[in-house]
Amino acid sequence: MSAVEPGTRLANRFRLEDRVSESAGATLWKAIDEILARPVAVHTFSPEFPRESEVVLAARAASRLHDPRLTQVFDAADEDGTAYVVSEWVTGDSLLDLLEAGPMDPERGAVLVAEAAEALAHAHEAGMCHLNLTPGRLMWTEGGTVKLLGVGVDAAILGLEAESPEDSQRRDAEGLGRLLYAALTGHWPGEDDCGLPPAPLDDGKICTPRQVTAGVPGYLDTIASRALGVKRGAPPLETPAAVAEELAQVPRPVPAPASTVPPSVELRAEAPDTLNIRPVAVPRPQPARPPGLFSRFIVTIVVLLVMAVVGIGAWSLGKSLGTEASPSTSAPTTPGAEPAKTVALTPAGAIGFDPLGDGEERNELAPRAIDGSYGTDWHTESYNDAKFGGLKKGVGLLIDLGRDARLTKVTVDFGDVPGGAAELKLGAEPTPEALTTAASTKEAMGKVSFDLGGSEPSRYLMVWFTELPPYQSRFRGTVLDLEITATEE
Template sequence: MVDVVGRGTVLAGRYRVLDPLPTDLDGVDVWQATDQILDRGVRVRVLGSGAVAPALDAARRAALVTDPRLVRVLDVGTHEGVGYVITEQITGVTLAQLVERGPLTPEQARAVVGEAAAALEVARRRGVHHLALRPSVVHVSTDGRVLVSGLALDAALVGSPVGDARATSRADTVDLVRVLYTALTGRWPMFHDDTTPVRDLQPAPVLDGSPVPPAEIVMGVPNDLDTLCSVTLGPYEDGPHSPAELVRELEPWGEIRIGQPVEQPTAAYAATDPAATMVAPPVAPPQPVRVARQSVRAAFDELPPGAARPGTPPPAAPARSTGLPAASWTDTQTGAFAPPEVPASLPPVAAGRPTGPQQRTAGPPAAIPPGGDDGQGWGPGAPGNGDPFPFADDDQPRESKFDPTALVLVVVGVVLLVGLVFAASSLFAGTGDRTADPAGGTSTQPQDPGTDESPSSEESPEPSEPAVPTDPPAIASIRSIDPNSPEGEKEELVPLAIDNDPSTFWYTFTYNRPDFGGLKPAVGLEVTLRDTALVSSVTLGVNGTGGNVEVRATTMAAPTEGEVLASGTLGAQTVLEFDEPVEAGSLVLWFTELPTNSEGKFRLEVNDVKVG
């Protein structure tokens, strides 16, 4: 196999083999390669012996399963009688390399195995199983994602027995719990008929034919994880029987951070820790190239006396009037506008200005003859002796122009004065009584200060002051509700739904179907108000569309009890209006169906909750 495929070999005229990678399977070589057509890195598995044909068939079946947590199979073929499988490139470290440093924390072990179980549940529903799961095929990328490699392929290579659907689901679930045991303790629980190749890991101690519980090896293992490992790996077929059941046992889990290095490892540490060499250190972004700029005027000032000045003026210079009489720009026969022709004796110009050495002549400007020079080197008959930048430091008196500012101020003052006069007239005219005039009109009579007369009842009453709107009910707290777990779902992110920042949001796990993948009936949010108040509506900000939500005036202890006050489909701004206001101290938002987010995945993302 080494003679057939080596450095520089091009498989299928497309994949150029570069460097070898470690592997724990006999008869299999793993290489880093480059896809020369798409110009991207790939990983090549070369199958030189064993069940090559069944392995290639298993790889083709694995290629039909699509999930971001499963390593994608890109191509399958043969090269000079040797089979190969092309997969996407994997960055990061394996779980086997991570536990070499020491066991993971229970929270991180729960998250890594939970993500792997969710990925295998997707494959199980497509009829594909792993059957050779081990710590070396569970990868944690540098951005905290979990990737599972070798789906169906590794089982064909090691000759794992294939049973019915129930037996294969149970086998993958038990292997997932074994991986969880390894993540918690750094030991691999062995079975007497085990065919899974596991190297460089110490076996777990055995007591009465079963692995010792993890809590007896490492302190701080939670009771639920300790019981899960003990029951599943015990002598009886107890515990979860499918990856979906294991997901329910492990939920909820938080963010994975073990694949994100804080600082670059030293050379000594990288030499002793193989996981450290697989994590690329952060690279500082390149600084933009800065070009030193110089003022054109400064460049002219630095020239020695008598040196010729360059003729290229600074860009975007303001236009300058030519100073020619209007008659010199008009055809005397036709009266049409016609700029005079520039004599051929003028020096060359660049960007609309004369070039070459120039001199400036002091003194007042002389009269400009028709078609002659204006004294600044700009007229049609200019001899080329003007300043190339007269607009920059021209100290000659300029022709005065009409300034309309004073006129505008006068007009504004007159308008204000007239307005004040009319306002004063209206104010003093309204202080008297309006009495009926014999001629049929009305006249204004001053009121006698000695009389005490009340205003006429026919006068219109004064308008009442507008009602001041009441403030909406204030939200005191918010919690998530998960029917399968009393701790809720993503509870640590729930405050982001009421922080008045639409860029942050609470979100659920990602599921394969809008019905939560059949794992649970719904999820909810309990909104507790600061005081009992009348509530007439709830407004939700959601990143996505679709799904369904119901609102009830209840608590998380009984989220489905009580009347449904409002329900509807989720959107960017979901307004749920009640038929009648309800006096409540807490509300439950019950999401019975997931929307589709911007990435096309079934996940609920709530960025804002308002109660009205």
């Protein structure tokens, strides 16, 4: 049994509510972060659990991973004899759920695995691995994104170890091959019981996806077989990065995969699948339906308008206070007076902007472009060609300046990869029709200064990519940071 009970508060902040699953001394809880008022997942461990320190160290290492497709770890500690790990609470459909009615559309399933492969490649670059890739660990969330659960933490809980970095890369690449095989066939090509029927054999060898399911594209059959090491005459794929590179040819973006799970079912477990978990009954409210494209766009606009109202109020109050404090400091403009001074502007906020698509473009990364650090960045999604595959005319980073301003210069650091093109758009409202092009560059590389010479008063600034530079085997635009100056009002 767990050493803690419902109602226990950890770190004077995380209140345990529902015991979701438990096995071999490891217990998963749904808890509430009382400071941020949000649900979180918490692992606790009984006094007999033998690897508490290993799990805590692994979780702390995983907390430094920032790929949004990996489960975020918020806290990990061993205090007063109680070890715990606090991470993101993920709801949605696992790959296992999506396969309940049989194989997925091949390219939809491949896109899920491609996203997981890219995220896992980033984890390996940071020295982290998974070693427990099963259909229950790959999620399609209610928000319409991919999440890979348990990087680093699963292996520590289960006591899984790799002999070398090369061995961990090979094992995770093979795990990705199993996930792709499962998505294509609805069968599991592994010895462990993950909830799917085992892959059929032909003369003692695993049948290829095309032998199991009709309509599997040849290139996906080859990728899955190479990752599993069963493709004769073709070199195996031995790293997650290699799997990601091969899956980069899968057409994207694609519509969200249709869930095969009854509407009343919601994924609650975030414990490793091979722990022989004993589920504990938890009340399951009906999950919210993911918002449509138009609805998400409207929500984005509403958020920006709220930011505008707050910003105008703050600016007006500050200006009023300044006037009261020094009523005699303003002087009328006279002929021959010195030119207006320029000041640096600090933006009030930023979002990714995709008005011709789903309304947003890597919103979670947007604050990195205005944080004053060149060590962080906002970037677009990765596309199959520089012109967005003909699906849209462009995407951008929309910046709320916090007030109307006459801009004199905007310097954008696009990174060191040549090949992109971008425009600078200004406007009084955060809508496509209100934003007009003020400047452009055919070489969006390095630091590019746009001299605006005192623009019309504008509240919003957008860096709009019309062509993307290459990124690995695909195309992606990047903004490391911006410097904005305006005339002093």
